[in-house]
Amino acid sequence: MDSGAELFDQATPHGSQPPTVPVFGVDPYADDFLTDPYADYEAFRDAGPVIRLSRYNAYAVARHEQVQAVLTQPDIFCSSAGIGLTNFKKEKSWRTPSIILEADPPDHGPKRRILTRILSPAALKKLREEFERQAAFFVDRMIEKGTCDGIKDLAEAYPLKVFADAVGIPAEGREHLLPYGDLVFNAFGPINERFEKRMASAGATMEWIKTICSREALTPDGFGSQLYAAADAGDLTEDEAALLVRTMLSAGLDTTIFTLGNAVVALARHPEQWALLRDDPSLARAALEEVMRYESTFQSFYRTTTQPTELAGVRIEAEQKIWVGIASANRDPRRWEDPTRFDILRRASGNLAFGTGIHGCVGQMIARMEGEIVLRTLAERVAELVPAGPPTIHFNNTVRGFSAMPLTVTAKAS
Amino acid sequence: MPSITFVLPDGTEKSVEADPGANLMRTALAADIASIVAECGGAAMCATCHVYVDEPYAALFPPVGEVEDEMLDSAAEGRSTASRLSCQLTMPDRNITLRIPASQQ
Numbered sequence: 433m434d435s436g437a438e439l440f441d442q443a444t445p446h447g448s449q450p451p452t453v454p455v456f457g458v459d460p461y462a463d464d465f466l467t468d469p470y471a472d473y474e475a476f477r478d479a480g481p482v483i484r485l486s487r488y489n490a491y492a493v494a495r496h497e498q499v500q501a502v503l504t505q506p507d508i509f510c511s512s513a514g515i516g517l518t519n520f521k522k523e524k525s526w527r528t529p530s531i532i533l534e535a536d537p538p539d540h541g542p543k544r545r546i547l548t549r550i551l552s553p554a555a556l557k558k559l560r561e562e563f564e565r566q567a568a569f570f571v572d573r574m575i576e577k578g579t580c581d582g583i584k585d586l587a588e589a590y591p592l593k594v595f596a597d598a599v600g601i602p603a604e605g606r607e608h609l610l611p612y613g614d615l616v617f618n619a620f621g622p623i624n625e626r627f628e629k630r631m632a633s634a635g636a637t638m639e640w641i642k643t644i645c646s647r648e649a650l651t652p653d654g655f656g657s658q659l660y661a662a663a664d665a666g667d668l669t670e671d672e673a674a675l676l677v678r679t680m681l682s683a684g685l686d687t688t689i690f691t692l693g694n695a696v697v698a699l700a701r702h703p704e705q706w707a708l709l710r711d712d713p714s715l716a717r718a719a720l721e722e723v724m725r726y727e728s729t730f731q732s733f734y735r736t737t738t739q740p741t742e743l744a745g746v747r748i749e750a751e752q753k754i755w756v757g758i759a760s761a762n763r764d765p766r767r768w769e770d771p772t773r774f775d776i777l778r779r780a781s782g783n784l785a786f787g788t789g790i791h792g793c794v795g796q797m798i799a800r801m802e803g804e805i806v807l808r809t810l811a812e813r814v815a816e817l818v819p820a821g822p823p824t825i826h827f828n829n830t831v832r833g834f835s836a837m838p839l840t841v842t843a844k845a846s
Numbered sequence: 847m848p849s850i851t852f853v854l855p856d857g858t859e860k861s862v863e864a865d866p867g868a869n870l871m872r873t874a875l876a877a878d879i880a881s882i883v884a885e886c887g888g889a890a891m892c893a894t895c896h897v898y899v900d901e902p903y904a905a906l907f908p909p910v911g912e913v914e915d916e917m918l919d920s921a922a923e924g925r926s927t928a929s930r931l932s933c934q935l936t937m938p939d940r941n942i943t944l945r946i947p948a949s950q951q
């Protein structure tokens with residue numbers, strides 16, 4: 433779907449705008465937009481450095497340069513008014529806002545510091561061996577089955593085991609984690625039918641989430657307990673520790689699941705790229721980075737202006753929502769050579785799939801570790817990775833992924 | 847325009863000009879300083895943009911931030927009092943020298 437822009441008309445209610453901001457009426461949360469958003473993103477980028485999405489009364493940035501500029505000026509483009517379409521300064525949020533993702537300095541730093549310590553590369557080294565063992569288990573099971581589902585059997589199963597174990601969540605009830613994540617990421621978009629539907633069926637899930645974020649429910653050595661230890665040390669309150677456990681679960685699971693799924697789908701659809709990886713498993717980390725650039729899981733979110741400002745020559749008033757298109761930035765030909773090509777040999781670092789700046793994903797090193805281990809294990813053990821049917825897209829307002837990818841896999845000769 | 851002199855692990859030097867206010871990690875990447883990896887792209891999460899800033903240049907920068915402080919403990923090559931994450935620093939208005947560690951990962 434492609435939609436042309438009209439130029440901003442001085443006679444509209446936003447008459448104070450310069451008339452040169454291109455306006456798009458398209459709904460970026462509609463099924464047909466989400467099915468293949470990339471042509472629309474191209475139209476957004478080509479129209480100008482800053483555009484307007486009239487349907488949601490928001491500005492939008494879709495080019496790499498402006499996306500990066502917005503994310504690295506948190507004093508002007510803030511997160512505390514919500515990183516979704518809802519403006520917390522004017523409307524109530526559907527849940528207590530996250531105390532890290534949706535906080536500004538100086539409140540943000542002390543919380544970020546604690547999560548940084550728990551999720552730092554040095555801290556993650558201890559988990560690597562167990563993560564590798566589990567990846568071997570799930571990949572071998574796929575090989576035994578022969579025909580399997582790359583999403584259910586690997587992309588979902590693996591983080592539900594290793595990440596939930598690492599946080600310290602009981603094994604019982606983990607099926608609630610997926611609908612919860614789905615709700616959270618729908619909520620960063622508009623209150624549309626998709627969100628309402630998830631919300632209507634979320635009662636039991638919300639209850640369960642509340643219970644397992646408590647001190648008593650968590651295993652003694654996981655990330656969750658480490659947050660409560662920070663509370664004991666006086667660095668957090670008890671309530672803040674619970675909220676940060678919740679943040680880890682909502683921000684850390686669906687995102688990783690969809691990313692692993694996007695990797696499986698991209699590799700199955702590009703046999704020549706799969707062959708490169710299979711023949712050299714040491715490419716796994718670079719391959720994951722390219723998956724993140726090519727098919728970014730978290731496609732877009734918002735910032736809100738704290739003051740009147742100017743971006744790429746466009747004047748923007750205070751209190752304006754700005755759609756930040758990280759997935760579009762990752763395909764901007766002004767930044768990337770041949771951006772629509774999936775190429776695991778390219779230097780994909782510098783992509784914005786984890787955001788950047790002070791809110792840049794605090795879980796990115798564990799997400800990279802999970803992704804690298806899964807892709808390396810596939811490359812080491814699997815010979816053929818061939819689609820046995822088309823993938824099924826999973827519709828969500830802000831994250832992109834698949835709910836099924838039928839595959840035929842065969843073992844590598846050992 | 848002021849310049850940065852990178853002292854590479856083998857002792858050789860490379861100088862590049864940088865606008866005041868430019869991010870030092872991005873400047874190093876643009877100058878192809880191979881031992882700056884910067885995997886996290888500047889989110890202070892990977893510690894692979896570690897540099898040493900010795901006196902008198904250290905005084906040109908604000909003190910180590912709280913998140914930066916946490917992450918420097920993950921630096922592959924030993925942390926010293928001169929250790930900084932280059933992604934957290936911007937170019938001052940005069941010439942500086944940065945020492946690059948031999949390993950980042």
Ligand code: HEM
Nearest residue numbers: 532533683684687688691729785786787791793794795799
């Ligand atoms: C591939 C998987 C992941 C993707 C694509 C992803 C994406 C992102 C993005 C784009 C942001 C920035 C949002 C913004 O700027 O407003 C972010 C922030 C965040 N992520 Fe992730 N994430 C992933 C995995 C994780 C994991 C595993 C965890 C937890 C262990 C996590 C926890 C967080 C938290 C707490 C923040 C907020 C950081 C802050 O505001 O300082 N994420 N993530």
Ligand code: FES
Nearest residue numbers: 888890893895933
């Ligand atoms: S670029 Fe990752 S810590 Fe600086």
